[in-house]
Amino acid sequence: MSKLNTSSSELDLDRPNIEDYLPSGSIQEPHGKLRLRDLLDISPTLTEAAGAIVDDSFTRCFKSNPPEPWNWNIYLFPLWCLGVVVRYGILFPLRVIVLTIGWIIFLSCYFPVHFLLKGHDKLRKKLERGLVELICSFFVASWTGVVKYHGPRPSMRPKQVFVANHTSMIDFIVLEQMTAFAVIMQKHPGWVGLLQSTILESLGCIWFNRSESKDREIVARKLREHVHGVDNNPLLIFPEGTCVNNHYTVMFKKGAFELGCTVCPIAIKYNKIFVDAFWNSRKQSFTMHLLQLMTSWAVVCDVWYLEPQNLKPGETPIEFAERVRDIISVRAGLKKVPWDGYLKYSRPSPKHRERKQQSFAESVLRCLEEK
């Protein structure tokens, strides 16, 4: 288990490390004397392969679950049609207006504050924070967000990071309307990217590109600097590194857990009663996702600010990350799977296969020596 030694890989923000989670040795190990039967019998390995083809926990994490249709009979159908008319004909235009007003207010305040208050850093920061919270509230209002916050509100103090499970970019908006977090996020293209690089930058948000390995080092350095700064906004990290459908949690990257800070878990659970808040970035753009939310009745969700956690003596960052994942999964009612969310973008490394091969090879060699 030399992988658990992390001192040498401190800079390695999000090295995929499923091997630490995978149960090892699935190939049946022959006991005692090796017979032809044991060697020819490859059924355990085949069963495993077929099992993965029929159903696998990884694909399930990223499956969109459309809301159950309820317009199934002649009495409900007219009501449903009325609903469609109200949602698209009345609610949607109203929401667009609300959002537009929000943007007008926000932009007309933000730029003067940003450029005119160059000398007064403290005041400028405070105002900018307030304005970002304001525009996020407008966003939440534009989908009639019914958000219930449980637990004490986050406070600003150095040496703490917030970690939350990730379902959609709207997680960020929902959390941001209460507290101006600085967030670590994938750099997005299009208008989201523009917002990221202009406005959110002023909150101290950090952007990276998943596929750029050298970005990781830079991000890790920025992270360190950020958490130790006194007047910085509290840092928010989505350690899953990708959107999951809010039924499962995938592996937490250990980056957030080896900063030597207090980790404050946040659990977010969406109620699928009106709309599925999972952003399946493969299937739709963020704009389409927002439109979907804006044409639904409401987005209902619960946010829990949970008990801050610290690294226990003798605990590795990976164990710590798992412990925090446990806490979040239990609170939000999510199932844990051992997979790295980045496998959405890449193949698993040959290491996992090699581990299986190694355990089988060792058992064969043992039998060989016994003779």
Place this chain on the structure above:
Amino acid sequence: MGNTSSMLTQYDIEEVQEHCNHTFSQQEIVSLYQRFCQLDRNGKGFISADEFMTVPEFAVNPLSQRLLRMLDGLNFKEFVAFLSAFSSRASLQQKVEFIFKVYDSDGNGKVSFNEMLDILRDLTGQFISEQQREKVISQVLEEAGYTKDSVLVPADFMKILGSSGLKMEVEVPVD
């Protein structure tokens, strides 16, 4: 993509059942069809090797490359037929024949020493030397009354594997 199962009619299901010798129930076939559509990302009606490899649990399997040769480009009927060996309703004979087919890569109906060596290579990777592998196989072959040059036919496989409690079952999730 939501309601793809509705595209399967009773006739389709029965046809597929026929094709896989009734090793799957109708509900299981509907479930398998949903899964098939999920794996067939670009909706071409068959699943390519690349698409199978997007399932990490499959990709890390030591035999995945070998199985891909059997799996690449399967349509739904063939997909079900492939999986039928893993049904609890499949006979021991079917299961052993499936294992035989995995071994018999050239498809000549005989498994040679080299083909056994290939599988063992897949299973053990770089952790055993080629000589050791050869030694292991010839040893167990001799103990079982064969020689290095003997070729095994399905009947031999049945004799060797048939008596052991072969557990090769995969449950199809039905909702």
